[in-house]
Amino acid sequence: MTTLYFTQDHEWIAVDGTTATVGITDYAQSQLGDIVFAEVPAAGTRVEKGKEAAVVESVKAASDVYAPVTGEVIEGNGALGDDPSLVNTAPESDGWFFKLTLADPSELDGLMDEAGYKAFVDGL
Amino acid sequence: MTDTNPEADIVENAPETLPLDAWHRAKGGRMVEFAGYHMPIQYEGIMAEHLWTRENAGLFDVSHMGQLVFTAEEEGVDVAAALEALLPADVKGLAAGRQRYSLLLAENGGILDDLMVTHLPEASPFDAPGGYYMVVNGATKWEDIGHLREYLPDEVTLSHLYEQALLALQGPKAVAALARLAPGVADLTFMTAGAFTIGGIDCWVSRSGYTGEDGVEISVPAEDVEALANLLCEQPEVKPIGLGARDSLRLEAGLPLYGHDLDEETTPVAADLGFALSKRRREEGGFPGHARIMAERENGSILKRVGLVVEGRQPVREGAAVLDAEGNEVGRVTSGGHSPSTNQPIAMAYVPLASAQAGAKITLSQRGKIYTGTVTPMPFVPHRYHRKGA
Numbered sequence: 001m002t003t004l005y006f007t008q009d010h011e012w013i014a015v016d017g018t019t020a021t022v023g024i025t026d027y028a029q030s031q032l033g034d035i036v037f038a039e040v041p042a043a044g045t046r047v048e049k050g051k052e053a054a055v056v057e058s059v060k061a062a063s064d065v066y067a068p069v070t071g072e073v074i075e076g077n078g079a080l081g082d083d084p085s086l087v088n089t090a091p092e093s094d095g096w097f098f099k100l101t102l103a104d105p106s107e108l109d110g111l112m113d114e115a116g117y118k119a120f121v122d123g124l
Numbered sequence: 125m126t127d128t129n130p131e132a133d134i135v136e137n138a139p140e141t142l143p144l145d146a147w148h149r150a151k152g153g154r155m156v157e158f159a160g161y162h163m164p165i166q167y168e169g170i171m172a173e174h175l176w177t178r179e180n181a182g183l184f185d186v187s188h189m190g191q192l193v194f195t196a197e198e199e200g201v202d203v204a205a206a207l208e209a210l211l212p213a214d215v216k217g218l219a220a221g222r223q224r225y226s227l228l229l230a231e232n233g234g235i236l237d238d239l240m241v242t243h244l245p246e247a248s249p250f251d252a253p254g255g256y257y258m259v260v261n262g263a264t265k266w267e268d269i270g271h272l273r274e275y276l277p278d279e280v281t282l283s284h285l286y287e288q289a290l291l292a293l294q295g296p297k298a299v300a301a302l303a304r305l306a307p308g309v310a311d312l313t314f315m316t317a318g319a320f321t322i323g324g325i326d327c328w329v330s331r332s333g334y335t336g337e338d339g340v341e342i343s344v345p346a347e348d349v350e351a352l353a354n355l356l357c358e359q360p361e362v363k364p365i366g367l368g369a370r371d372s373l374r375l376e377a378g379l380p381l382y383g384h385d386l387d388e389e390t391t392p393v394a395a396d397l398g399f400a401l402s403k404r405r406r407e408e409g410g411f412p413g414h415a416r417i418m419a420e421r422e423n424g425s426i427l428k429r430v431g432l433v434v435e436g437r438q439p440v441r442e443g444a445a446v447l448d449a450e451g452n453e454v455g456r457v458t459s460g461g462h463s464p465s466t467n468q469p470i471a472m473a474y475v476p477l478a479s480a481q482a483g484a485k486i487t488l489s490q491r492g493k494i495y496t497g498t499v500t501p502m503p504f505v506p507h508r509y510h511r512k513g514a
Binding site for chain 2: 033034036037039055057058059060061062081084
C-alpha cells in the first residue's frame with residue numbers, strides 16, 4: 001500500500017514500506033514552465049533530508065530538488081535524460097526523479113498529506 | 125525546490141504598472157518584476173511562445189522602454205551634431221525615416237546603453253519635424269535621460285514620451301497581419317519607419333525588432349494601446365508573447381541585452397558591435413572613447429563577445445566562468461539558456477581574444493561542474509529581416 005506525502009518545497013514522496021519514489025508536484029512544474037534538463041542521482045547515492053538531491057532546469061532558471069527524507073537511492077529516472085519534458089506532462093507519474101530506501105521512516109511525520117498540501121498551495 | 129538563479133532585475137522601489145497591465149493579466153500573463161515594472165514573463169509557456177513567434181507573429185509589450193525625442197530649440201541648432209558628440213553613429217547621414225542602432229558611450233568608451241535612433245520626417249505623431257526619435261532600454265532610461273540632459277547643449281530639447289506605449293509585432297507573418305489594418309506598412313524595409321493610422325489610432329511604425337525575425341515596433345499613445353493590442357490579437361497570426369520568449373529569441377538572434385552582455389566595462393569592439401561605429405565617425409572621431417576604441421580596433425580587445433554552443437543538454441547561464449587550461453577564470457558567460465529553435469544549450473560569453481575564433485573549445489564552470497562550449501558564429505538562427513532590394 002502506497003502513502004503519498006508532500007513537502008513545502010513542492011516535492012511529493014510515495015512511500016511503500018521502506019522504499020519510496022520522489023518527484024516534484026504538478027504545481028511545481030507549472031511554476032517552473034518548460035523543463036529542458038533534469039539531473040537525477042545515481043543508484044547508491046546517499047541523500048539527506050532537506051539537501052539537494054537532483055537538479056531541474058526550465059527555459060528560465062535552474063532549481064534544486066531536495067530529498068524529502070534521508071536514504072539511499074535505488075534508481076534514478078533515466079527517462080528524464082532523454083525526455084525532460086516528462087516532468088511537465090506527467091509530474092506525479094512518469095516524470096518521477098528517483099527511488100530510495102528510507103533511512104528513518106519517522107522523518108515522514110512532519111510532511112503533509114494530499115489535502116494538507118492542497119491547502120498549502122491554495123494559500124500561496 | 126527553490127530557484128538557484130532567479131534572474132528578475134531587482135529594484136529598490138515598488139514596481140510600477142504599464143498601460144497594458146490589466147490586459148496582460150486578463151490574457152493569462154504571469155507577471156514578474158522587470159526593469160522596475162510588472163511585466164508578463166509568459167502566457168501559455170515560453171517554449172510555445174518562442175516557436176509561435178518564429179513561425180507566425182508575436183505581440184510584445186515593451187512599453188517599459190524609454191522613448192525620447194530631440195528637437196532644436198531654435199532655427200540653426202544642429203541636433204544631429206549634438207547627438208554625434210555622444211554616439212558613434214553617423215547621425216548626420218541618417219535620411220528622414222531611417223533608423224540606426226547605436227550606443228551611448230562613456231568618456232572611456234564603455235557602453236552606457238544601446239539604442240535605436242531615427243531621423244523624423246515632416247510627418248510623425250511626435251510633432252517634431254526633422255527631429256530625432258530614440259528608443260533606449262527600460263532599466264537604464266532614467267540614467268540615460270540624466271546623461272543626455274547633462275551633456276547635450278541647452279539648445280537641444282529632450283522630450284521624454286512617457287505617455288507613449290511601445291509594442292513589437294515580430295515574426296514572418298507580422299507584416300502581413302499588420303498590413304491588413306494599415307496596408308502601407310508593407311512598403312517599409314528593415315530599419316525604416318513612418319507614421320501610420322491603425323484602426324484610427326495615430327502610430328509610429330518602424331520595421332525593426334529584437335527577435336531576428338521580420339517585424340515592426342509600434343509607438344502608440346498609452347490611452348490607445350489596449351485598443352491596438354486587441355486589434356492586433358484579433359489577427360489569426362498574432363498571439364501575445366512574454367519576456368521569457370523575448371529573451372530566448374534575442375539570444376538565438378545573437379542580439380546583446382544591456383546590463384547582461386553589455387555594460388560600462390565593455391566597449392563596442394569587445395562587444396563585437398563594430399558595425400555600430402560608422403566609417404565617417406571612426407575617421408573623424410569626436411565621440412566619447414574614440415582613441416581607446418580605435419586602438420582596440422587596431423590591436424584587438426582583451427576579451428571578445430562570442431556565441432557558444434554548449435555540449436550536452438544542461439543550460440549554462442549568465443555568471444558561469446570561462447576557464448583557461450590551468451583553471452583560472454579568464455572570462456564570463458553573460459547570457460545563456462536553452463535554444464528552443466535549435467534544441468540545444470547556447471550562450472554568449474566574453475572570452476580571451478586568442479580563443480574567440482569559430483570552432484575554439486571553451487571550458488566553462490557553473491556551480492562546480494565543468495562544461496565545454498564551441499565558439500559559433502552568431503546568429504544561432506539566421507536573421508530574416510526584410511532588407512531593401514531583397
